[in-house]
Amino acid sequence: MTSLPPCPSFVLISLMRHLCDTLPRKHDLPPARKSGHHRKRIMPAVIVDSAIYVDGKRAVEPGSLEEIYDACRSREGIAWIGLYKPTAEEFESVAEEFELHPLAVEDALDAHQRPKLERYGETLFVVLRPARYVDESETVEFGETHVFVGKSFVITVRHSEVPDLSEVRQRLEEDPELLRRGPEAILHAIMDQVVDDYGPVADGLENDIQEIESQVFGGSADVSRRVYELSREVIQFQRAADPLNEVLGALMRGEIIDVDSEVGRYLRDVQDHAQHVSDRLSGYRELLQSILSVNLTLVSLSQNEQVKKISAWAAILFAPTLIGTVYGMNFDHMPELHWLLGYPFALMLMVLTSVLLYFVFKRRGWL
Amino acid sequence: MTSLPPCPSFVLISLMRHLCDTLPRKHDLPPARKSGHHRKRIMPAVIVDSAIYVDGKRAVEPGSLEEIYDACRSREGIAWIGLYKPTAEEFESVAEEFELHPLAVEDALDAHQRPKLERYGETLFVVLRPARYVDESETVEFGETHVFVGKSFVITVRHSEVPDLSEVRQRLEEDPELLRRGPEAILHAIMDQVVDDYGPVADGLENDIQEIESQVFGGSADVSRRVYELSREVIQFQRAADPLNEVLGALMRGEIIDVDSEVGRYLRDVQDHAQHVSDRLSGYRELLQSILSVNLTLVSLSQNEQVKKISAWAAILFAPTLIGTVYGMNFDHMPELHWLLGYPFALMLMVLTSVLLYFVFKRRGWL
Amino acid sequence: MTSLPPCPSFVLISLMRHLCDTLPRKHDLPPARKSGHHRKRIMPAVIVDSAIYVDGKRAVEPGSLEEIYDACRSREGIAWIGLYKPTAEEFESVAEEFELHPLAVEDALDAHQRPKLERYGETLFVVLRPARYVDESETVEFGETHVFVGKSFVITVRHSEVPDLSEVRQRLEEDPELLRRGPEAILHAIMDQVVDDYGPVADGLENDIQEIESQVFGGSADVSRRVYELSREVIQFQRAADPLNEVLGALMRGEIIDVDSEVGRYLRDVQDHAQHVSDRLSGYRELLQSILSVNLTLVSLSQNEQVKKISAWAAILFAPTLIGTVYGMNFDHMPELHWLLGYPFALMLMVLTSVLLYFVFKRRGWL
Amino acid sequence: MTSLPPCPSFVLISLMRHLCDTLPRKHDLPPARKSGHHRKRIMPAVIVDSAIYVDGKRAVEPGSLEEIYDACRSREGIAWIGLYKPTAEEFESVAEEFELHPLAVEDALDAHQRPKLERYGETLFVVLRPARYVDESETVEFGETHVFVGKSFVITVRHSEVPDLSEVRQRLEEDPELLRRGPEAILHAIMDQVVDDYGPVADGLENDIQEIESQVFGGSADVSRRVYELSREVIQFQRAADPLNEVLGALMRGEIIDVDSEVGRYLRDVQDHAQHVSDRLSGYRELLQSILSVNLTLVSLSQNEQVKKISAWAAILFAPTLIGTVYGMNFDHMPELHWLLGYPFALMLMVLTSVLLYFVFKRRGWL
Amino acid sequence: MTSLPPCPSFVLISLMRHLCDTLPRKHDLPPARKSGHHRKRIMPAVIVDSAIYVDGKRAVEPGSLEEIYDACRSREGIAWIGLYKPTAEEFESVAEEFELHPLAVEDALDAHQRPKLERYGETLFVVLRPARYVDESETVEFGETHVFVGKSFVITVRHSEVPDLSEVRQRLEEDPELLRRGPEAILHAIMDQVVDDYGPVADGLENDIQEIESQVFGGSADVSRRVYELSREVIQFQRAADPLNEVLGALMRGEIIDVDSEVGRYLRDVQDHAQHVSDRLSGYRELLQSILSVNLTLVSLSQNEQVKKISAWAAILFAPTLIGTVYGMNFDHMPELHWLLGYPFALMLMVLTSVLLYFVFKRRGWL
Numbered sequence A, B, C, D, E: 001m002t003s004l005p006p007c008p009s010f011v012l013i014s015l016m017r018h019l020c021d022t023l024p025r026k027h028d029l030p031p032a033r034k035s036g037h038h039r040k041r042i043m044p045a046v047i048v049d050s051a052i053y054v055d056g057k058r059a060v061e062p063g064s065l066e067e068i069y070d071a072c073r074s075r076e077g078i079a080w081i082g083l084y085k086p087t088a089e090e091f092e093s094v095a096e097e098f099e100l101h102p103l104a105v106e107d108a109l110d111a112h113q114r115p116k117l118e119r120y121g122e123t124l125f126v127v128l129r130p131a132r133y134v135d136e137s138e139t140v141e142f143g144e145t146h147v148f149v150g151k152s153f154v155i156t157v158r159h160s161e162v163p164d165l166s167e168v169r170q171r172l173e174e175d176p177e178l179l180r181r182g183p184e185a186i187l188h189a190i191m192d193q194v195v196d197d198y199g200p201v202a203d204g205l206e207n208d209i210q211e212i213e214s215q216v217f218g219g220s221a222d223v224s225r226r227v228y229e230l231s232r233e234v235i236q237f238q239r240a241a242d243p244l245n246e247v248l249g250a251l252m253r254g255e256i257i258d259v260d261s262e263v264g265r266y267l268r269d270v271q272d273h274a275q276h277v278s279d280r281l282s283g284y285r286e287l288l289q290s291i292l293s294v295n296l297t298l299v300s301l302s303q304n305e306q307v308k309k310i311s312a313w314a315a316i317l318f319a320p321t322l323i324g325t326v327y328g329m330n331f332d333h334m335p336e337l338h339w340l341l342g343y344p345f346a347l348m349l350m351v352l353t354s355v356l357l358y359f360v361f362k363r364r365g366w367l
């Protein structure tokens, strides 16, 4: 081991990958922390999965951070360490070993960053904002994932359930050809997953908008809250998705690092899909604004209808009152009052007037 | 045949071009699939038309994909293969033969792309979003067409009825001069067709807007739904047409491939027409927003009118009630009550008051 | 003649310039067509005026297209041919003689282009959208004019009454100095005329806006239609005027052709005036949007006023009814009923209550 | 005199500077024209002040245009000629002497230009739009000033009272150091004055907006007109101030003329202040739009309040009517009718019901 | 001392740093001015803290401005002078000693600048607009701070309580490594503090928006004023935060001064956080506009509900009146009138009708 070059080489850890990373996502706790006491001996709870890939294949699975570092120093290959919501203390040793820049470390620990790409020396730092549509509550959940990409290592720091990085890892491990292209291929795979995950979220929002359209044009005016909340989600989503265009563009144009031309094509594909999502979102924004305007008009229109209807009924009710008032007058000489059928006649008159008015209003569309 | 250079040369297939591509477009099924069992023997249902053009003229019509490939390998010329909604399996062999990039293949099979232009090695991949105005339903139908342009081949993948590529092919075949300029001339002809088809769609939308204007100013306030749906169509149309400006610009500026200067002029003409459509669409968006505002104001105004009218009628009805109430009082000394014509007098008073009020309101414009 | 260089030299035609081009502009027919049968012998109806200018002075007036071409070929100078709505057949011979590019010819025959500048080989093709404010109908009429500028010829194709090119021609002929600078000077003069004509149109729109302001703040709420139509005109006008900035900028920067620095200054002056119009128009758009908002608020406010007024009158009418109802009760012991002046007392009470209410409402500003 | 170099040297005129340029600004007539007949002998009414500055100090005060020209030709120094609304005839001789470009002269005589900077040969032509807040009418008055800057002369053409160029001149004359830097220093001083004058105008508009806010939230809904007129003023002001950013940027970047680096810093300071005004104005636009929206909502809200109040009063009035109607019924057996205190009982019932309703509505916030 | 190089070296002053700069921030007076008469002897009230840092450590604390200058001239190191709202006279001597440009001095004394960065010779001048969220009044308070950065000095001029520069100074003094990097490190630390302070302000605004959302959707329509005032604060905040992006970008790109690459990374971090704040603010603007629209719709909807409710109650009240009117008629033959239980029957009928109507309206959701 000592004869090998000391710099970048890693040992595989991740004994319990399938247990941790693929657990059902219902609970918000990090899977690693749920996996019990007997695991903590081997590696800190915060490490979800780690491995060293040599020539595109999983080579070593180290059991603790120290084993990872040892493996890294003694072997050639790419180390991919997957962390989940590490505390400052937990992250410190990783940062020290891989000489991560303190500014990037500060950002990685504070999960409230905008999507971005930064280069500190030889290490890239990428912030991604994954999203997930929660069907039960019809809301969008936004997460955050940070990726450090060095010459021979990738460190992923998840602050949310999404994206499913174990799936990404599995897909990459099945394609050694791709893994062999180096850390950039891993970065691509992660970004691709995040952007692919945007698709169903946009579909969910589109579906919500269609439901709102049905509501609005189906006569249910009380959609303001839903429109507002949807707008807020779209705005948040735009803040997650729109910066990716620039991030990927900078990567592709080789401004940040030299990118292999084939990886460049794959990045362009991700950018294209991210752009597609951005386009859809800006369309949704416009539609939601139109819905708000349309709804206001429909509310006003329905008030007009209402006033007509109410006025018609008022007239129908009031007309017999006028007749009753007439026959309540105290004139000495009012022949109808002395008719034998005067009272039924008056009642008939009242009913007739009302019925007549009813049909008049009906024909005019007031009722 | 074997002595010929193996690279780009193709064999003509498309035995039933006029049967398939020019069938009536009422049914949404791909025409090829409708043409029956006896056709499947010669070429897969998905192939609408294929031919190899040598020196600007249709040279070979191969009967199956294999015949196409053979012809391609053995002869010089340009192969133009027309596919309609191929499945992944059906498209696989084409992709392999022409070494299409997997990312482009993925896009070509998933018909939900934004209009774009990408270059993978020597092959261009273009996504177009044709449109069609359906007169019966007064709606716009958006399609999708993908074009692969290589040194010696053009592969078109239609996912919708429009554009009528058989028409494009026919027009090109009638102009060998143009066809001789190579695959870019075919690409131009397709894009020109797509953009020319936009014209009638924009006309249809303009006509819809004029109808809505007539409705709104003709007193029919219930146009909100139509305005909303039109806005949605315009937004979708903008997403189809606006990116073409950039796509064509990149082509023309020679950023992607070297373009013959005459073809460049033709592309600029298409860009100019696409820009014209974009300009019109952004004007429609503004008009539709103004119509929404105007309609809301008119709804409010009509409510004002309504309230006036209703109030006037209420007064007309109520005034005689007041008179009736007065003569319903039980005072001992009310001279009118004892008049012989007291009752007719009161009725006349009621009628007169109402008539008077009617004319007062009429003159004031409340009725 | 044969000893002269054959290339660019033209013969004067335009025998009836003052008859045709300066005819009253009330009728929408092309002036040339109205000038009768005896003219058709000499030159096609579609030619409004044509001349060849040598050394800044009108040299030859050819009588037919063939004479023009002969003159062009045999003499040096600048030919300026003025056409009015030529048909495809009529334009064909011109296009052939001057080798106009088919794409430009297609555009020139289809009068629905956006303002633009294109270069085909040595020939510039410019599309202009002149405008005219029609005082009678208070509307804006948009026209279209195409200009081909070659090394030694200018062909103008008018599709509308405006601009008055005969005026431009006359002014240029009075300034041989300017004409001597070549075809670009003629192009400048035409563009200058078009942009100068925009001024009165913008004035007309400004005047319309001021009238609408008076209406809105003068209490007349029914301006929605006018505002809407004005908005549409401003949008159309922007589509005519805004692209000129770019067109003139490209010309001035010498991107298209080398422009004499003095002509450049004159083009910059035109650009400056076009920009001024654009600025005014975008201001009008904002004002019209504000007027729509303001008008909606005023309509709502006037409804509030109305409801107050109507409610006040309802109370004034209803109060005596309550009194009448009280004295219509059948209690055995109601002293007022037996007073001699009970009835007048009740009537006075009714009147007094109403008058009191009237003044209360008056003081509170409800009436 | 003849031995001096003939090129740029000027003679001082301006005998009555303090009389003319510093007169009270109440009347809109040009001060020079008001100063009487005895002045016209020495210099045309249109000349407000003129002087030739040699080595930073006022050297010659010529009495007429001819004396100015003579002085210019015979002495070195910088001539600063101040004109006020000259007619075409009056300006002709100046334009000829200093070889001003006809396009700039045309602009200088027509006071409807957008702020801009143009270079004609060695001469700069600058259009400025000064502004002034008129406290009495609470309106903004926009003026126009043109400046020609040559190698050795500055010609200012004012078309409005503002800016106070005599103040600028005085300040410069007190700082010979600055004047010695040449015509650019004078240009800077004028632009600085114009931009400094924008400050109080923006303050006036801000004050107006605060008053409107107080009105709107103080219950006075009738602010639409004021908001609208303020919006129009802000739009006009933006058209005056926003182009200065570009004008000053072009000057500073040395695109137009070489600018001394210190003068560059001063120009940047003016640009900074102009930008500050622009920022404030765009903020005001947004605030005014919000106020319009808010006002509309408040108008609707106040209608809701009103309808509640009116309905409550209607119920209070109507309840006793119902009681009265009950006791107006003619049943044989109605015990209350025969009570001695039946009538007072009924009246009390009416009053009690009304009072009860009053308090119910009061508690519910309807009254 | 005299043998040392005379140029940049400073003496420490700031005897009372912890007394002055860390005083509670409740009172708006500058802390230095509150610290009493015995202090004025040593240094002008306007100086909050001053020190000279040699090799990253606080070296000298001069007692007066003169001592500062002496120290500066005689020793190497970085002087950091902290001033609080100096008057023109107070600032004059500082400006003279450090050769500050008069334009920057003018700006530094007038606390109404936009955030910017300017370079005058070797000295940078930076304007910052710190902000603070005042919990008691739920408002945002904007301050202003100016920073002069020379080769060997930093002068900070605070015009507001925020930012807490004593905290910045303390943090820097605890990190001599950083201080050793020179004046740019101090500039970074100040900008970082200002931008870090923006975070809680944005949080406060976000919290306000959430409260408004609860109000609006909780039925309280009277949020217009709060929305408006919040919009104004967001606009002001945008004017404070948005220009920082450009300021920091210019610094980082090395356009203004050469920046050490590590300091560059720190500046980029500040820029990133400033951009994050800008993004949040523009999201808030959009949300506030949506809330205004939504609120208007909800106000209209609540009017519809109200009108329904009121109309229902009117019908409930009016129906018995109709019955009463019927039995108030004076017909000779009305059997019910003579029934023994006629009166209770009528009353029951009235109550029944009303109850029936009540339930009908209840079921229809009108009540």
Ligand SMILES: [Mg+2]
Binding pocket: A112, A113, A114, A239, E276
């Ligand atoms: Mg964020």
Ligand SMILES: [Mg+2]
Binding pocket: A137, A138, A139, A140, A208, A229, A230
């Ligand atoms: Mg939702």
Ligand SMILES: [Mg+2]
Binding pocket: A192, A193, A195, A196, A269, A270, A273
């Ligand atoms: Mg993907």
Ligand SMILES: [Mg+2]
Binding pocket: A192, A196
């Ligand atoms: Mg994928």
Ligand SMILES: [Mg+2]
Binding pocket: A138, A207, A208, A211
């Ligand atoms: Mg749903």
Ligand SMILES: [Mg+2]
Binding pocket: A269, A272, A273, B103, B106, B107
């Ligand atoms: Mg793709």
Ligand SMILES: [Mg+2]
Binding pocket: B137, B138, B139, B140, B208, B229, B230
């Ligand atoms: Mg439709």
Ligand SMILES: [Mg+2]
Binding pocket: B192, B193, B195, B196, B269, B270, B273
């Ligand atoms: Mg075309």
Ligand SMILES: [Mg+2]
Binding pocket: B192, B196
């Ligand atoms: Mg065509």
Ligand SMILES: [Mg+2]
Binding pocket: B138, B207, B208, B211
């Ligand atoms: Mg139709």
Ligand SMILES: [Mg+2]
Binding pocket: A279, B238, B239, B242
């Ligand atoms: Mg789009």
Ligand SMILES: [Mg+2]
Binding pocket: B269, B272, B273, C103, C106, C107
């Ligand atoms: Mg064309």
Ligand SMILES: [Mg+2]
Binding pocket: none
């Ligand atoms: Mg609106």
Ligand SMILES: [Mg+2]
Binding pocket: B276, B279, C112, C113, C114, C239
């Ligand atoms: Mg057009």
Ligand SMILES: [Mg+2]
Binding pocket: C137, C138, C139, C140, C208, C229, C230
């Ligand atoms: Mg009009």
Ligand SMILES: [Mg+2]
Binding pocket: C192, C193, C195, C196, C269, C270, C273
């Ligand atoms: Mg002009």
